[in-house]
Amino acid sequence: MEIARKPGGDSQNCQGVACDVCMDLSEDAEKKGVKTYIQRMNNRALDACRFGSGGTCCRNCSLGPCMIIEEIPDTIGICGATADTVAARNFARMVAAGSSAHIDHAIEIAMVFLETAKGHTDFTIKDETSLHTMARMFEIPIEGRDKHEIAIEVGERAIAEFGKLDGPIAGVRRAPKKLRETWERTGVTPRGIQREVVELMHRTNMGNDQDYRNLIKQATRCALADGWGGSLIATGLQDIMFKAPVPIASSVNVGLGVLAKDKVNITVHGHDPILVEALAMVSKEPELEAAAKKVGAAGINMVGVCCSGVEGIMRHGIPVAGTLVQQELVITTGAVEAMVVDIQCIMQSLPEVAKYYHTEVITTSDRAKIPGATHMPIDHHHTLDYARKIVLRAIERFPMRGEVKLEENAQGVVVGFTFETVKYILGGRFRASYKPLNENIINGRIRGVGVIVGCTSPRTKAGNDIVTVAKELIKNNVMVVATGCAATECGRAGLLQPEAAQKYAGDGLREVCEAIGMPPALHRGSCVDNSRMLVGCTELVHVGGLGDDFSALPAAGCAPEWMSEKALAIGQYYVGSGLLVVFGHTFPTSNSKVVTDYLCNGIENEYGGKWAIESDPIKMAHLMMEHIEKKRDALGINKKKERVLFDMAMRRDLEAPTTKGAGCPR
Ligand code: MSK
Numbered sequence: 001m002e003i004a005r006k007p008g009g010d011s012q013n014c015q016g017v018a019c020d021v022c023m024d025l026s027e028d029a030e031k032k033g034v035k036t037y038i039q040r041m042n043n044r045a046l047d048a049c050r051f052g053s054g055g056t057c058c059r060n061c062s063l064g065p066c067m068i069i070e071e072i073p074d075t076i077g078i079c080g081a082t083a084d085t086v087a088a089r090n091f092a093r094m095v096a097a098g099s100s101a102h103i104d105h106a107i108e109i110a111m112v113f114l115e116t117a118k119g120h121t122d123f124t125i126k127d128e129t130s131l132h133t134m135a136r137m138f139e140i141p142i143e144g145r146d147k148h149e150i151a152i153e154v155g156e157r158a159i160a161e162f163g164k165l166d167g168p169i170a171g172v173r174r175a176p177k178k179l180r181e182t183w184e185r186t187g188v189t190p191r192g193i194q195r196e197v198v199e200l201m202h203r204t205n206m207g208n209d210q211d212y213r214n215l216i217k218q219a220t221r222c223a224l225a226d227g228w229g230g231s232l233i234a235t236g237l238q239d240i241m242f243k244a245p246v247p248i249a250s251s252v253n254v255g256l257g258v259l260a261k262d263k264v265n266i267t268v269h270g271h272d273p274i275l276v277e278a279l280a281m282v283s284k285e286p287e288l289e290a291a292a293k294k295v296g297a298a299g300i301n302m303v304g305v306c307c308s309g310v311e312g313i314m315r316h317g318i319p320v321a322g323t324l325v326q327q328e329l330v331i332t333t334g335a336v337e338a339m340v341v342d343i344q345c346i347m348q349s350l351p352e353v354a355k356y357y358h359t360e361v362i363t364t365s366d367r368a369k370i371p372g373a374t375h376m377p378i379d380h381h382h383t384l385d386y387a388r389k390i391v392l393r394a395i396e397r398f399p400m401r402g403e404v405k406l407e408e409n410a411q412g413v414v415v416g417f418t419f420e421t422v423k424y425i426l427g428g429r430f431r432a433s434y435k436p437l438n439e440n441i442i443n444g445r446i447r448g449v450g451v452i453v454g455c456t457s458p459r460t461k462a463g464n465d466i467v468t469v470a471k472e473l474i475k476n477n478v479m480v481v482a483t484g485c486a487a488t489e490c491g492r493a494g495l496l497q498p499e500a501a502q503k504y505a506g507d508g509l510r511e512v513c514e515a516i517g518m519p520p521a522l523h524r525g526s527c528v529d530n531s532r533m534l535v536g537c538t539e540l541v542h543v544g545g546l547g548d549d550f551s552a553l554p555a556a557g558c559a560p561e562w563m564s565e566k567a568l569a570i571g572q573y574y575v576g577s578g579l580l581v582v583f584g585h586t587f588p589t590s591n592s593k594v595v596t597d598y599l600c601n602g603i604e605n606e607y608g609g610k611w612a613i614e615s616d617p618i619k620m621a622h623l624m625m626e627h628i629e630k631k632r633d634a635l636g637i638n639k640k641k642e643r644v645l646f647d648m649a650m651r652r653d654l655e656a657p658t659t660k661g662a663g664c665p666r
Helices: 020-031 037-042 050-054 083-117 128-137 147-163 170-174 177-186 193-203 212-242 273-282 286-294 306-316 324-332 350-354 383-400 419-427 435-442 464-475 484-492 500-504 507-516 530-543 565-577 593-602 617-635 648-660
Strands: 248-252 264-270 300-305 320-322 338-341 360-363 411-415 448-452 478-482 521-523 555-559 580-583 610-613
Touching: 020 037, 020 324, 083 147, 083 193, 083 212, 083 273, 083 565, 083 593, 128 147, 128 170, 128 212, 147 170, 147 193, 147 212, 170 212, 170 530, 193 212, 212 273, 212 530, 212 565, 212 593, 248 306, 248 320, 248 484, 264 273, 264 306, 264 383, 273 300, 273 306, 273 383, 286 300, 286 383, 300 306, 300 324, 300 383, 306 320, 306 411, 306 484, 320 324, 320 484, 324 338, 324 350, 338 350, 338 383, 350 360, 360 383, 411 484, 411 521, 419 435, 419 530, 435 530, 448 464, 448 484, 448 617, 464 478, 464 484, 464 500, 464 617, 478 484, 478 507, 478 617, 484 521, 500 507, 530 555, 530 565, 555 565, 555 617, 565 580, 565 610, 580 617, 593 610
Parallel strands: 264 300, 264 338, 300 320, 338 360, 448 478, 448 555, 478 521, 555 580, 580 610
Antiparallel strands: 248 411
16 A cells, blocks of 8 residues: 655644744754754655554564554554554553663662762762651661661662562552552552563563553553652652752743853753752852853853753752753854753754854763764762863863854743642641642632643644643643643743733632742653652542542643653553543554554553543643543532531541551651
């Protein structure tokens, strides 16, 4: 069968792939001959492969590749694999790859953490509250013990979690009881963090698991090992070493106020906060400041991109220049001396773009080298020395700076709304609690929680769908919690400021936001910090009044512009934990109606959560809201109740779920 492929880009409106700020930068750069994702998207010679995008291209062995069309029996694989098997296998492999990215990140963090606990790195045990949370998760005694002693045990236990062959993994303890029972009943309780990835890769190898349901089951167990294992450990240990974020003001966008005209601009891009912390620490050192001044700069300005940006802004208020799609455009401002990258979401084109400017692209992880970049791998026993060398290289570039294009477009944000922070701002230091949030959901001022995660994508006007969904949810009194590039886009649109409640929120949500002084969209961190969402949902359950499981909560997640396999892993661990997750624009099993129907419907009977696919951002928001209202109906909180004055016994009953709901160590 002939598949039509037309030159000149795909069926999307390619001209609208970027926001005005980015189009402006890109057009200017294009005059110099620079090509960014905008030109590449517009000039794609071929449409995206239909088999690849719908999940029915199998190249897992050399009998093929086999391209399968569900409706045409003759197109099944040479080995007999059907569209369902192949789509499920490809989906599962994407989940495995996404999970392994978070897990490998977590392994690196755990190893540096253990060395830190032993006093062998430049970092320290900064946050004892977070240390105690992790210790409780591993059932490590804390009373009367020195923090380093506890930290060494936490580090050893964390490292052991990855190689464990028999579970359950420790993070499972932080889930509500009913959810743990669901996982036991369906057989998806993760046994060891790496084991689940390895088994999934084995099962998807030629001639193994041919049952799409069984493949999705292992994909779920693998994703849960990521969310409740790898990501939870990464976030927890990062908080201990670098301190759990608290609300902090900063700014975002590709322009002045984020990048500085008169300073050495160093952008840090990727995911691992170790690099961010090290650069943030040394860039304030007087010797390096003096070196910058010696070459005519007013100082050193650190700027973030993607999730490194998110890590930097949350803990240090380091401004963020952009998301995935702005990474090349940051260089085209001509104001960046060095773009320092570590792992994940880094475009190979960066050194090519940098050739037109004075920018040096520096790779720092042996996991991610790029031809044309300078490789300066970091030894974590001497991280600060390596970071100083990187900063000095950036300083050397400052005198080579040419024309600079920086517009005044910085957007103010307040970020750092972790689970702990929200508890604190709702109840203060002595009564930190989610109770006011639960109460406002129960009384209907807040209809529910909408989680927005994931990347930005040129399949749409990048960032537009994220912001449209967020605004629609907020307008309808759904509190938004965002992570990763989605959070940065909410920031670029002005939604991460307390004042945004007045401008964009419905009456109920506005009232709550104004009373507490929080934005209607809360920034909750990076991609691995989606584990903070799991902990937050657990707390909503434990506080009471909103059911006994994630699947009962008036909450839904989405990734309107997802692109990374990591987003798929996150989506699957949300689904496996009982939530609705809506993805936009494309879904990797769409060529198999059977598998797609299972993921969007049947899977709900097993884990309580399910997928949905919707590309229109307004419809996506309404799909989430319908789900939220359905859950509210089921909880009985949409019914107007007679006002009852509570006696003591009734009050004690109200407290019961928090205290009886063992499982969450916090
Ligand atoms: S960085 S995975 S583009 S959110 Fe975490 Fe952004 Fe997506 Fe990368």
